[in-house]
Amino acid sequence: MSGAAPAGPARSAGLDLRAAMVLVFGIACVSTAAVIFRQAEAPALAKAAWRLIFASAVLLPLALVRSRAALAGLSVADWRRAVLAGAALALHFGLWVPSLDYTSVASSVVLVTTHPFFVGLAAPFVLGERVGRKLATGIGLAFVGTAVVVVGDSGGLSGLAWGGGSAARAIVGDALALGGAVAAAAYFILGRQLRARLPLLPYVAVVYGIAAAILVGAAVAGGASLTGYPPATWGRLVLLALVPQILGHSSFNWALEHLSATFVAGAVLGEPIGGTLLAWWRLGERPPNPALAGGALILAGLAIAARGEAAAGPDGDGRDVAR
Numbered sequence: 001m002s003g004a005a006p007a008g009p010a011r012s013a014g015l016d017l018r019a020a021m022v023l024v025f026g027i028a029c030v031s032t033a034a035v036i037f038r039q040a041e042a043p044a045l046a047k048a049a050w051r052l053i054f055a056s057a058v059l060l061p062l063a064l065v066r067s068r069a070a071l072a073g074l075s076v077a078d079w080r081r082a083v084l085a086g087a088a089l090a091l092h093f094g095l096w097v098p099s100l101d102y103t104s105v106a107s108s109v110v111l112v113t114t115h116p117f118f119v120g121l122a123a124p125f126v127l128g129e130r131v132g133r134k135l136a137t138g139i140g141l142a143f144v145g146t147a148v149v150v151v152g153d154s155g156g157l158s159g160l161a162w163g164g165g166s167a168a169r170a171i172v173g174d175a176l177a178l179g180g181a182v183a184a185a186a187y188f189i190l191g192r193q194l195r196a197r198l199p200l201l202p203y204v205a206v207v208y209g210i211a212a213a214i215l216v217g218a219a220v221a222g223g224a225s226l227t228g229y230p231p232a233t234w235g236r237l238v239l240l241a242l243v244p245q246i247l248g249h250s251s252f253n254w255a256l257e258h259l260s261a262t263f264v265a266g267a268v269l270g271e272p273i274g275g276t277l278l279a280w281w282r283l284g285e286r287p288p289n290p291a292l293a294g295g296a297l298i299l300a301g302l303a304i305a306a307r308g309e310a311a312a313g314p315d316g317d318g319r320d321v322a323r
Contacts, residue, residue, distance in 0.1 A: 031274025086210025103173025142301025
């Protein structure tokens, strides 16, 4: 990027309570995704593609009507970032959704939401965000909580999933979910850079559309059928687009304008709790005691991270120093 990025909207010192509430709503929405994906009877890449196709079908027309000037004002560098963000989002779904076919919901959602670890490593260098002591401690504690859940869910370090299947299958699923976490970290960081200059609606419309096109290509190349599903599956695919994608992910993208990327990514660690509880209720996947203990650590970590964000000022811990 040539030159300094625009400062973007001014942000007041401390935790933005409205943004925090939007984050809570977004977490509730995205927590439904794993269970809905599991219940939809379609190939994994096709499910990921249709989720973004339906979301783009809603958002792109709105963006063309309401944000035509913003879209026309995108520079070549902006489009490059949008393509990279869309590719990162496509890779995130392209790895994570198949992981649900190999390992339990609890293992999958816990591992895919370890992306704050990777965001925290990259944010000081890429975004110029200082990760303060409380914020780092909170995310570290939440990360330890995810490890506790994974070990309990795996039946020990062997990686044997409690949800069934062989250790080898569980390890494949865990690896796919972890790869999805790395891609999600890239998506958060790229999104923060582009959101500094582009409103939410045109941003999500462009990025979701690019990701959808990439996933369609991947599904076709992989021989996955994009049609011929039962009506219940089509309903679930539409639900995936409306609830976890449009409402959930868009809530996170909106919050990126008001809170640090590291804090937003850390808050998303609440998703494994919601996803695991839903899987217990809807799929009968009862979490073991270590998963409950790990969930408590995650919540404690989020509380510490929130305190660190609330105590920070515009140039303080966990905030943007330059962007």
